[in-house]
Amino acid sequence: MIVKVLTANRLIDGQAVWLGADGKWLETIEGALVARHAEAVAALEEAGKRAARDNLVVDVNVIDVEERAEGLYPIRLRERIRLSGPTIVTFGDHQALKKAS
Incomplete structure (x- = not known):
């Protein structure tokens, strides 16, 4: 079944995040709040707008x-x-990979 979730990038470090059922931003999609109907999608969109507005x-x-x-x-x-x-x-990862090989 196709459903919808809200994703974004955390402003402080660029990490991809997903809105959790508890309203917190998660670093994994596991536990993401799932929208199964139009009203729930609208609520996700509004939550995303608020989070963006709050930087x-x-x-x-x-x-x-x-x-x-x-x-x-x-x-x-x-x-x-x-x-x-x-x-x-x-760059740092590249240097570590060179040393490991």
Whole structure:
């Protein structure tokens, strides 16, 4: 079943986050507040606007996810990448990789 969750990037460090059922921003999609109807989606959008206005998050989006037995699975590739973490190697990471090889 396709449902919706709210995602954003935390303003202080850019970390991808998802709005949890308790109203807190989570670093994983597990525990994200799920919207199954139009009124719930509208509530997610409003919560995102408030959080952006309060300078907690940026790039706020309601996204489609599929409910699977193993948990929530983002439909769009962009969101699956954001869930997995950065796809780039920073300078410090590059130096550590060179030393390890």
